[in-house]
Amino acid sequence: ARAARLPSTRAAAVARLEDPRALATVAKTAPDPATRQAALDAIHDPAALADVALKSEHKDVAVAAVGRLDDTEALEAVAARARNSAAARRARGVLDARPGASVVASEAVPSEPAPEAPPLPAEPPPPPPAPPDAIEAVPEAETRDVGAPSAESVPLAPAASPEPDPRERERERQERIALCAKLEGLTGEEALDYLEESRAVWEGMAPQIDPPELDELNARFQRAMEECRRRYDAVAARRNAEKEAAERDAKEKDAQAKAREVELRRRQQTLARAQALAGRLEVLARAERPTLREVERALRDERAALDALAAVPDRKERETLADRLKAARAALFPKAQDLREADEWTRWTNAAKQEELCQRAEALLAEEDLEKTLRRLREIDVAWREVRQAPRDQAETLWLRFKAARDQLHARLEPYLAKKKEEGQANLKRKEELVGRAEALAGSTDWLKTADEFRRLQGEWKQVGPTPHKPSQALWERFRGAADRFFSRRKEDLDRRKHEWTANLQRKEALCARAEELMTSSDWEPTSVEMKRLQAEWRTIGPVRKSKADAVWQRFRKAVDSFLERYAQRDELGRAAAAAEREAMVRELEEVPADATPEDVAAKVLAVVARWRQAGPPPRDATDVARRFADARNRVVEAHPSAFRKTELDPEANRSRMEKLCARVEALLPKTEDATGASLAERLKEALAANTMGARGEAEARWKAAAVEVEAAQAAWKRLGPVPGDAGRVLGERFESACQRFSASRPRPTR
Incomplete structure (x- = not known):
């Protein structure tokens, strides 16, 4: 922050400082005024501000620090011990300007920041105190009630100004003597700056010394200032002379x-x-x-x-x-x-060739066709430039002869050339019109019509007659530039559109591929949502090249239509797929070889049975398939009963479960049905007693509760594996009979 060479580096370093002591150090010692001021502005600690005001030798930051101090003790310390006298005077002025300041306010300098003065000598010892009556005289006058009227109501005469304090007079004398002594011994370049500062300090002192002594000190001060200025001028003149001599030597x-x-x-x-x-x-x-x-x-x-x-x-x-x-x-x-x-x-x-060219030029004088004459004269001029060097004794004669014939030809051709010039100017205007039309079309975006218009303009340009070479070349450059700009823009637009077409084609082909992946899906609802999303995305894609637009659209439409047709027939397709799957499972069981090992048979049959159960119950019109599946399963289990031991198809376990389910349903039958030996009269008597005693509702409730158990038993029966042989058939008939008898035992209301 203090020693960096670049101002930006110093400012950045000061901005990153946060310690008040470090900022105070930079504010006190940095050689750059801007860096000192920036560091001082960043200080918010009163102690650090007081430290800068006390110890800084730079007038700018010391005085600025005093201006930011509010503490009376800090201001008194700065006024008494500051290294910079301007800061001390500023602190004293701030203290004196405050209400309730000490009576010794005359010791302070004016409140405005005065120029920096050299350090003053130590304060002389105070004079002996005045007599008590003199000291007390002033308070007596001050405590008098001047506002109260006297007995005679006569206005008092103005009081005489108080006598200055001897100590203040002595202090002023010593300060003036010190300033004079400092000026009398001052030399060097700083003398000029100190002169004006000393004058300001001298004039700022309140005169309390007696006039004779004050006049003497004023005269001494003026002499000291004149002598100091003369010394400074002499030093400056000597240094200027040395500088000029050094510059001359250097030059x-x-x-x-x-x-x-x-x-x-x-x-x-x-x-x-x-x-x-x-x-x-x-x-x-x-x-x-x-x-x-x-x-x-x-x-x-x-x-x-x-x-x-x-x-x-x-x-x-x-x-x-x-x-x-x-x-x-x-x-x-x-x-x-x-x-x-x-x-x-x-x-x-x-020389011989130049002689021949002279003869050819002279022969053209008799030619009537001026266009032919002009063309051949130009050819002769070109040939002359190729053989322009001739023997020095003949060169002048041959040149004059050739020039004479050439001048006559130019005189004949002048009217013809003037006419051609007029025609060339007219043709030039025509080309200018064509150029204007071409430049007006250069910014068009109607590519087809504008391209045709440019081709017509190029045809008209070729039909325009000859024009002056230089302006015609310039017009041609403009015409060609306008055409190039248009066709370049057209090519850029075409390239851009080709790029867009290619990108759009890639996106549409990706949609086609996705639609083709989904068109055979049987996950109907999610696939339907995805197809709708693909159709919406297709509408957001821009055009593609015409040669490929119809093909890619037909491809996408074919995939979407294929899925939609299948979606409309999803129920039939689902049933057909389920029927095909069940048919496959039946064939798989029917094709189990008789000589297969029990382990392979059990694993295969159990897997097929699990798949059949997952497929759900077959529809009503598929009873034949269900019968075939049960027959095939039973056949395999009957052929290999030991292979299914401890599985869900274990015949013995299933037989035991069937017996339990039969007993469970039979236990739910009404007791009246069990009393098969009771007479019909007794049963009617019991039924009539139940109706007459109000128990009909309770019987209905009991039956419904038993019906729930019967339904659970039926569901469990359906999950059981087969029991081959007559035992399974007998148990099935028994269970079916019990379920039917239970259904028939439901209480019915009597009329």
């Missing part, structure tokens, strides 16, 4: 260093150019077909480089480069001679 040294650097750079550049030139000469000497211009220019540069090498101070390096340049020149010079001879030969042959 001279910089100029010399730059001159040496420029010279060194120039020599290095000279060496580099010479080395590069030597390399270029060597390359040209090895080249198969250098141009005469390149060779002659290299030879001229070689002469200039040899002259420049004289300034290179290193003799060995200078001589090495010079020898290399001379060797390269010697190797290149014969090739230069050959190129000059070849150039002379070329010029000689070009």
Whole structure:
């Protein structure tokens, strides 16, 4: 927080401090004013604020800390012992401004923060106390009731101002003498700042000294200030002179260093150019077909480089480069001679060609077809540029002849060219219109119609006649740019739509696959809900490519329709599936081999019986299947009775249970039925007695309770396994007979 170089780092460090003592340390000692103020603003502990006001040597934070103090003791401590005099004066001013301040308020300076003053000398010992009568005179005058009228009601004369306290006079004298002494001995750069501060402190003192002595001290203070300013000016002038001299020396040294650097750079550049030139000469000497211009220019540069090498101070390096340049020149010079001879030969042959071009140009003067004349003249101009070099003694004559014929042709072609220019301008306007229409269509999103319109515009563009090359090229760039922008946007939109189509197709194919998975499901209600969800999701998916839209829709529709058809026939399908399953279980029992081991037979039969029970009772129209199942089961159990011992199909256990159930139902039969030997008259007599005695309701209740037990016995009978043979048949008939007799024994109301 105190020593970081970056202001942002210091501010961040101060923001993370929470300890009041650490913040007080930063506020007292940080060199940066902003950091000190930030640390002081973060302090909320009165003790830490008092510590900053007492010990900080920086005026800004010390005075600001005093302004935030409320405790009287802390303010008195700062006023008495603060290191910064401005903070001490501010504390004293705050104390004096409070109600009930001490009578010794004259010791304080004005409440406004005054400029910082140097530390004052120790307070001199107080003068001897005044006589008691003098001390008591003031209270007597102060305690007088000035508001009460006198006996004569005559106004009193104004009282004389009280005599200043000798101690205050002595304190002022010592402070003024200390300021003068400080100014008289002050030197250095801080003198100028202290001058204005001292003046403010001097003028802020309340004059209590006698005028002669005060005038003498004022004169001494003025002399001290003038001498201090002269000393400061002399020091500043001397330092300015030293600074200017140092700057002149530095500038001279910089100029010399730059001159040496420029010279060194120039020599290095000279060496580099010479080395590069030597390399270029060597390359040209090895080249198969250098141009005469390149060779002659290299030879001229070689002469200039040899002259420049004289300034290179290193003799060995200078001589090495010079020898290399001379060797390269010697190797290149014969090739230069050959190129000059070849150039002379070329010029000689070009003279005959220029003669022929002059004749062709002169022959065009008689041509009537101006368009043909213009075209051939352009061809002649191109050919002339290719053979423009001729022998120096003939070049001027041939050029003037060609120019004369060319000027006559231009004079003939000028009206024709003007007319073509007008036509070109008209064509240019037509192209501008086409460009405007194309640019207006560049932002369209009606892709098909706009594409057709652009094709029509391109056809019209081709039909427009010739136009000036440069503006026509610019218009063509605009026209092509507008078309490119439109077709690029169209391609981007098509790519985007293709991407969307592909994504939509993938989603729809996923829905088709899911629907195809569900179309054979027999879990009807959940599958129906899922199919409805798939149909709703299908409607939210966007379009796909037209070539695939119908196929994917037919696929999805086929899967959904297949399930819906099965869903409409779910009851029939369920019954058919159950019947098929029961038929399979019956065949499985019927196909049990007779020679199978008992363990395998028992496991297989028990499993089939468990599945039959889980499938629920067969429907009424499936009695044949139920009979076949019972016959097959009984056959297997009868063939292997030992295999089912201690299982639910154990014949002996089932026979015992059947007997118990028969006995249980028979025990519920009415007692009248058991008295088979009683006469009919006796039974009628007992029945009549029961009706006449009001017991009919009780008999009905007993019968219903017994009926519940009979129904439970019937349910238990159905869960029993088979008992093969006559024993099972007899027990079945017995149980059925008992149940029927019980049903017939229900009390009936008498008429």
